[in-house]
Amino acid sequence: MNDYVLEAQGVSKRFRRGEKHSSLRDAVPALARRLLRRGTASDRAQQDFWALTDVGFQVKRGEAFGIIGGNGAGKSTILKLLTGIMHPTSGTIRIAGRVSALIEVGAGFHRDLTGRENVFMNGAILGLSRQEIEKRFDAIVAFSGLEEFIDTPVKRYSSGMFARLGFSVAAHVDPDVLLVDEVLSVGDYVFQRKCVERMNAVIASGVTIVFVSHNLRELANLCPRSMLLEKGRVQMIGPTEDVISTYFGRGQQARVPDATNDVFITQVSIRDEHGSAVDFTSGGKLSITVEARGQVRRDDMSVVVQIVDDHQYPVFDTCTQRLGAGEITVDRDQSLRCTFEMDNFLAQGTYHVNAYLHRYLTNLPYDRWMSAGTFFVSGAPEARGVVTLHPRLVECEVGSSAGAVARQPGVSDGPQA
Amino acid sequence: MIFTALREVFERRNLLYMITWRDIRVKYKESVMGILWAVMMPIVIVCAGMIVKLAFAMMSGRHVHLLDVTSVAVKAAPYAFLVAAIRFGTASLITNQDLVTKIYLPRLVFPLASVCSQLFDLGIATVVVAIFLTFAGVGVTLHLLWLPVLLGTLVLLAAGLAILFSAATLFLRDLRFIVEAMLTVAIFFTPVFYEPSVFGKWAPALLVNPISPILEGLTAVVIYHREPSLPWLGYSFVLSLVLFVFATVRFKQLEPLFAENI
Numbered sequence: 001m002n003d004y005v006l007e008a009q010g011v012s013k014r015f016r017r018g019e020k021h022s023s024l025r026d027a028v029p030a031l032a033r034r035l036l037r038r039g040t041a042s043d044r045a046q047q048d049f050w051a052l053t054d055v056g057f058q059v060k061r062g063e064a065f066g067i068i069g070g071n072g073a074g075k076s077t078i079l080k081l082l083t084g085i086m087h088p089t090s091g092t093i094r095i096a097g098r099v100s101a102l103i104e105v106g107a108g109f110h111r112d113l114t115g116r117e118n119v120f121m122n123g124a125i126l127g128l129s130r131q132e133i134e135k136r137f138d139a140i141v142a143f144s145g146l147e148e149f150i151d152t153p154v155k156r157y158s159s160g161m162f163a164r165l166g167f168s169v170a171a172h173v174d175p176d177v178l179l180v181d182e183v184l185s186v187g188d189y190v191f192q193r194k195c196v197e198r199m200n201a202v203i204a205s206g207v208t209i210v211f212v213s214h215n216l217r218e219l220a221n222l223c224p225r226s227m228l229l230e231k232g233r234v235q236m237i238g239p240t241e242d243v244i245s246t247y248f249g250r251g252q253q254a255r256v257p258d259a260t261n262d263v264f265i266t267q268v269s270i271r272d273e274h275g276s277a278v279d280f281t282s283g284g285k286l287s288i289t290v291e292a293r294g295q296v297r298r299d300d301m302s303v304v305v306q307i308v309d310d311h312q313y314p315v316f317d318t319c320t321q322r323l324g325a326g327e328i329t330v331d332r333d334q335s336l337r338c339t340f341e342m343d344n345f346l347a348q349g350t351y352h353v354n355a356y357l358h359r360y361l362t363n364l365p366y367d368r369w370m371s372a373g374t375f376f377v378s379g380a381p382e383a384r385g386v387v388t389l390h391p392r393l394v395e396c397e398v399g400s401s402a403g404a405v406a407r408q409p410g411v412s413d414g415p416q417a
Numbered sequence: 418m419i420f421t422a423l424r425e426v427f428e429r430r431n432l433l434y435m436i437t438w439r440d441i442r443v444k445y446k447e448s449v450m451g452i453l454w455a456v457m458m459p460i461v462i463v464c465a466g467m468i469v470k471l472a473f474a475m476m477s478g479r480h481v482h483l484l485d486v487t488s489v490a491v492k493a494a495p496y497a498f499l500v501a502a503i504r505f506g507t508a509s510l511i512t513n514q515d516l517v518t519k520i521y522l523p524r525l526v527f528p529l530a531s532v533c534s535q536l537f538d539l540g541i542a543t544v545v546v547a548i549f550l551t552f553a554g555v556g557v558t559l560h561l562l563w564l565p566v567l568l569g570t571l572v573l574l575a576a577g578l579a580i581l582f583s584a585a586t587l588f589l590r591d592l593r594f595i596v597e598a599m600l601t602v603a604i605f606f607t608p609v610f611y612e613p614s615v616f617g618k619w620a621p622a623l624l625v626n627p628i629s630p631i632l633e634g635l636t637a638v639v640i641y642h643r644e645p646s647l648p649w650l651g652y653s654f655v656l657s658l659v660l661f662v663f664a665t666v667r668f669k670q671l672e673p674l675f676a677e678n679i
Contacts, residue, residue, distance in 0.1 A: 015677065080676065084521035087673035104519040112443050124435035125520060 004096075005208045006059040006082070006177055011091035013052040013077055013232075051077040052232040054091070059177075064209040066223035066240055068216065068247050074232040075212045079103060079179050082210065097176025100126060106166025111155035115146060115165055118154055122169045136172045143194070144168035164191055171198050178202060181212045196221075216244050216350070216374070220278065241278045244374070263298050263330055267291040268305075268355045268372035272344070282380035282388055286344040290355045291337050292367070294330035301328040301366065303338045304356040309349060315386045318342075319358070327360045345390075347383040350376055419662055422669050425523040432522060436513075436530035440505075441537050452541075459542035462493040463549065469610050487553050488636040489610060494542035495568075495635060496609045498535050499575050499628060500600050505531040506579020507586055507596050510675065518676045525668060528579040532572065550639070560638040563645055567634045570654045574627055577661035584668045587678045608632060627653045 052074045059065045067075050080086045081093055083101045108125045109118045119140055123133035141150055144165045154162060180199070199222060203209055213219045219226070219240065226240040228247050236246050271277055273285040280286060288305050302325070306317035320328060320338060330336050353373040357366040380388040426433060445452050466489035474480070509527040510517055517524060586592045604610075608629055613620040624630050630653040634645030 085518065085676045099521075101520065104515075107519040108513075108516045110439055110443060112446055113439065117439075117442070121435050121439055124429075124432045125516060125522060127429070127432075127522075129431050 003060050004058045005061045005063075006065075006096075006210070007092075007094045008058075008078075008082075009056050009092050009094075011052055011055045011078075011081060011088045011093060012050060013074075013081060013086070014089040015049045015051055050232055052081075052088075055229070055232070055234050056091075057227050057234065057237055059208055059210060061208055062203075062206040063225065064203050064211060064223040066219045066226035066243075067210065067212045067229060068219065068226050068240075068243055069229035072231075073229040075229060076181065077232075078229070079181050079210070079212060082177075082179055095177055098127065099177045099179065100170065100173045100175030101179040101181070102167070102170045103179060103181045105170050106162055109154055109162065109166065112153055114153050115141075115150040115157070118165065119150075119169055122166065123173075126170060126173045128173060140168045140172050143171065143198070145191070160188065160191075167195060171195070171202070175207065177208045177210070179210045179212075182214065216247075216376075220244060220376070241276075245277050262296040262366055263292055263294045263301065263336075263357055264367045265290060265292050265355055265357060265369045265372070266335070268353060268369060270353055270373045270375050278375055280344055280346075280375050280377045282344060282346055282348065282377050282383075284344045285341060286346075287339055287341040288353055288355075288373075289337065289339045291335060292330065292357055293335045294332055297329070297331045298366070299327060299329040300360045301330060301336075302358050302360050303328070303336075304358055305340055306354040306356070307346075308352050308354060309386050310351070313386075315346070315351065321360060344377065345387050346377045347380050347385050347388045348378055349386065350374065418669055419665050422523070422525055422665050426525050426529065429523055429526060433526045433530055433533065436526055437533040437537070440530060440534035444534070455538050455541040456545055458497070458538070459494045459545045462497055463490045463546065466490065466493045466610055473611070483553060484640055485612075487550060487555055488612075488640050490546050490549055490553075491635050491639050492609045492632045494539060494546055495571055495632065496604075496607060496628070497542070498539040499571065500603075501538070502532045502535040502575040503578045503582065503596065504600060505535065506575070507582035507593060509579070510583045510587060510679065514679050517679055524672055524675060525580065525665065528583040528668075529576060531583075532576045532579055535575070536572065555640060556642070558642045560642050560644065563634065563638040566654075567631055567638070567645065567650070570650070570657050571628075571631050573661050574631070574653070574657040577657060577664045580668050581660070581664035584664075584671050584675075587675060588671070624649050627656045629653075 055074070055078065057065075067078060069075050077086070079101065081088050082095065083099060083103070106122070108122055110121065113121065119137060120130070120133055123136075124130075128136070141147055144161075144167075146161060146165055149157065149161065154165070157165070196218065199209075203222065209222070211219055211223050223240050225238065226243040227234060228236040228243045236243055267289075268291070269277065269289045271287050271289075272280045273287075290303050290305060292303070302319050302321040304317060304319040307315045309315050318340060320326075323340075328336065351374070352371045353375075354368065354370050355372045356368040358364065359366065382388065382391055445454060448454055450457070467486050470486055470489055474485075506528040509531045510524065513527050516522065517527075582592065582596055586596075603626075606623065606626055608623060609632065613623045613629065613633065616623055624633070630646065630649035634650050637643050637645045
């Protein structure tokens with residue numbers, strides 16, 4: 001009839017904010033109160049909290065679909081509704097085929113049982129029959145890399161080992177629809193790479209995937225199409241790049257309203273030389289445009305842009321003052337547009353742009369906008385860290401004498417292997 | 418509704434099996450005596466029952482009948498099964514909270530697995546009791562063919578109560594304590610350590626408790642080699658069946674709310 005494996009229509013979910021009467025001790029007086037005086041409906045409406053309001057989307061067979069949103073936007077609630085753990089207050093959800101969730105890996109693991117026993121237990125929980133688990137057992141254990149410890153009770157596992165085994169079982173279930181929530185960040189770097197490869201293989205095999213992650217880079221790599229949720233409402237459904245830039249463009253929560261509002265930043269945009277707003281290549285160009293607007297005439301302004309890495313560590317900043325622009329004057333209802341162009345020497349990673357309007361001499365801010373934009377840089381495979389210093393290998397020889405040393409370029413000599 | 422619910426559990430029978438297996442395994446794995454506990458417990462119960470019986474007899478100055486003592490052995494293990502199945506079944510959703518809130522699976526398997534794992538203990542107890550009865554010289558007759566019916570009713574009753582209470586405790590948290598109190602008191606109103614006949618003309622009042630006709634039926638077919646009281650057994654069976662159906666339907670109706678209320 002149609003191609004959609006997963007369809008949500010007008011889905012809303014209500015939670016009660018406060019404690020409910022969950023014991024007889026509370027329920028009996030409450031019942032008495034309700035019999036005596038009706039009309040507690042308004043009290044109750046106040047306690048209601050809508051985690052989702054009228055959410056609708058469709059996912060095609062074999063599609064990878066991302067869900068983006070801040071904390072409390074309703075992402076996890078959506079996944080819980082899709083798995084059937086909870087039911088929507090109103091609206092319908094239709095899913096064709098077997099759903100499996102990589103939501104809480106290792107749920108149902110019992111501490112006293114061995115790894116092997118837990119694989120069988122967890123497999124049964126995820127809906128596999130005994131034969132199916134036996135068939136996959138070796139692959140699961142090999143994937144987890146825990147061959148030596150498979151007959152050890154999992155209470156002696158480290159949390160990383162625990163998560164690896166959990167992910168390995170869940171990744172071998174072969175569902176029709178796979179729901180993934182923030183689990184690709186388990187284990188060490190090598191295991192994470194393995195997880196991403198596995199996810200790509202799963203997508204390639206035609207499984208439909210719904211993916212929720214705060215790691216937008218990963219999400220952008222895996223899912224061509226995404227949905228933006230905000231306070232339980234759908235803000236946008238479209239190509240992931242656009243959704244991500246809308247998400248950061250909103251940035252309302254990052255906006256710091258300490259300023260007098262005499263002048264304020266209206267927009268910050270980042271582009272490379274081809275006009276792409278999200279994915280950048282190391283070695284290319286980078287231009288950051290800050291737009292501002294005046295309410296009151298100000299004649300002592302400078303504009304600052306700062307690039308920070310994913311851990312908010314400042315990588316680079318520059319300002320109009322240092323670039324020789326002098327004091328900028330903006331009149332009432334005038335707008336200001338500043339574009340900074342720079343060479344992109346950044347190494348692979350996620351970066352955020354902060355923009356500030358400062359007073360020229362005192363550096364006191366008129367307005368500032370933290371994380372006004374986010375972008376990813378790829379390329380520069382020779383470099384780790386935040387910049388590439390464009391290393392070249394000029395000498396790498398093995399001498400014939402006993403004291404010979406093989407020299408390596410200094411950059412890759414860092415602690416990250 | 419009840420058939421879809423049961424079919425869902427049947428389709429996931431591997432899960433039911435694994436959870437039952439896990440409950441049994443975890444229970445006996447770390448203990449020093451391991452599976453011997455399962456053998457010990459019925460012996461302890463039977464011994465306690467016999468001591469009570471002997472004490473009663475000595476007080477009243479009657480001669481102790483061997484049959485009286487053996488009847489305690491027959492009744493104590495099924496009664497212990499029922500109590501344990503209700504106790505663990507009631508707590509089953511809360512002890513498996515992790516699974517209820519994080520993964521979808523037919524939650525009916527949790528109370529059912531509690532009943533099944535207790536059934537395993539009952540199986541071991543049955544072997545112990547059978548050996549004891551052989552030594553006591555209780556013979557074998559065709560009346561033993563009633564056993565499946567009696568045990569079936571017992572399991573149905575245990576499952577019904579476990580299912581009902583497991584769902585209800587999520588919404589009324591203190592129900593657990595009420596159930597616990599009921600189970601403690603129930604031994605006085607159940608003819609395990611005495612015969613209903615000691616109540617004289619009030620004996621039928623005791624049989625209203627649906628477990629009583631099952632226990633009486635067990636002593637009748639195993640020890641006294643006669644048919645169980647059909648009207649009372651029928652009453653017990655119908656009540657257990659109605660309870661089981663009601664509990665399952667109610668459980669399925671409340672299931673969508675479990676994850677939020679646990």
